[in-house]
Amino acid sequence: MSDKKILVVDDEISIVNLLKLTFLRAGYDVRSALNGEDALALLQNEKIHVMFFDLNLPTINGIELCRKIKKSMPMSIVYAITGYASLFELSDCREAGFEDYFKKPVNIKTLIKAADDAFERHERWRKK
Numbered sequence: 790m791s792d793k794k795i796l797v798v799d800d801e802i803s804i805v806n807l808l809k810l811t812f813l814r815a816g817y818d819v820r821s822a823l824n825g826e827d828a829l830a831l832l833q834n835e836k837i838h839v840m841f842f843d844l845n846l847p848t849i850n851g852i853e854l855c856r857k858i859k860k861s862m863p864m865s866i867v868y869a870i871t872g873y874a875s876l877f878e879l880s881d882c883r884e885a886g887f888e889d890y891f892k893k894p895v896n897i898k899t900l901i902k903a904a905d906d907a908f909e910r911h912e913r914w915r916k917k
């Protein structure tokens with residue numbers, strides 16, 4: 790099992806499964822949650838530094854979730870995945886601390902590249 794763990798949060802199980810499979814095949818270990826509460830609970834027990842969040846989640850939306858996580862884990866790298874992003878949402882995304890955002894339907898290669906970049910960057914900062 791890889792020590793490079795990714796957290797995927799989406800309320801659509803089909804997307805969670807697709808992302809899981811994608812990252813597992815790329816050699817990553819994957820954790821997932823269908824909502825923000827479960828994601829936060831999971832992060833209490835496990836160290837995960839790279840995450841992909843759907844923006845449109847029940848109760849805690851992806852933007853609030855990112856904001857919370859960046860506050861307690863400022864070194865984490867979080868990407869947004871969204872079906873429909875308004876310009877307003879994009880500025881919110883930046884303010885909340887998202888690294889970047891990707892539109893659904895997601896491009897698998899783009900997501901893997903984003904994960905690779907995130908782990909590389911995380912390693913670099915850790916060495917300093």
Ligand SMILES: [Mg+2]
Nearest residue numbers: 800843845846
């Ligand atoms: Mg959703």
